[in-house]
Amino acid sequence: MKIALFGITRDIVGQPTLELPAPAPATVGALLDHLRANYPALGQLRSxxxxxxNEYAPAxxxxxxxxxxxxxxxxxxG
Amino acid sequence: MTPHLSITDQPIDVAAALAAVQTEAAGAVNSFIGTVRNQSGGRRVRRLHYESYDSMALTQLGHVVAQAYAKWPMLEKVAVVHRKGTLALGDVAVVVAVATPHRAESFAACQFIIDTLKQVVTIWKREEYEDGTEWVAAHP
Incomplete structure (x- = not known):
């Protein structure tokens, strides 16, 4: 699974894309849990x-x- | 009517954006022009860097404009142009232009589009100060 990173998330992870090995998280929520566990600074963002x-995805x-x-x-x- | 939406790393041609919405069916053209300010939260800003996730930004911008057409069915034409890359003080960062038959809806639709754009369109702003840089709005 490949994840594109933008703005401050790219700075936090230190690279423009992140490749996750299999088994990949099955849902948006599982992906966020996995990333926050590995990169705690993501949890300090406003959102x-x-x-x-190209669409916002629910957990x-x-x-x-x-x-x-x-x-x-x-x-x-803006 | 197909809106004129773009994200560009070139200086924005404001006159072209206004011309893109002009039509004989509209008696009102309203525009918002966002420019780079020299201070932010009491810190002197030297310049700005905008980063865009272009494909999603254009998709979300399309949704914003579709919502505006749903709220104001009399809306004739819409243009939104957002700059990305490095901008100097005073540079135009964004232009929203709308054309409607009468003026009241033109003010309302223009404000709706810029306000909603700021909430959902995937563009990020990094301010550069005398003593460092910061991603705007990233932290509570």
Missing amino acids: CAVAVN DQALGPNDEIALIPPVAG
Whole structure:
């Protein structure tokens, strides 16, 4: 499973994408739990969402092998 | 009507964004122009860096504009252009332009689009100060 990182999440992890070995987390919630356990600084952000195929994804959403997955820290456009 | 939406690393042509929404069916064109300010939270800002997850940003921007069309069915045309990359003080960071038959809806729709954009569109801002940098809004 490959996860694209943006903004402060890229700084926290230290690279622009993260490759997770199998077995990959089955849901958005499991992925976030896994990442927060490995990178505690993610838990200190105001928010950290997961995007699946360019849409914000709820915690119970299942993750598939062909999904485009990204970590979305608090946005600040405008 | 297909909105004019883009994210660019080139300086924004404000006149072109306004021209993109002009139509004889609209009596009102309203715009919001966001520019780079020289201070933030009491700290002097030297410049800004915007990072964008382009494909998602355009998808979410499309949703925002679709919501605006649903709320204001009389909306004629919409243009949103957001800059990314490194910006100097005074540079234009974002332009929202809307055209409607009458002015009241143009103010409301323009404000809705910029306010909602700031909540959902996947663009991040890193401010550069005299003494360091910070991702805006990242921490509580």
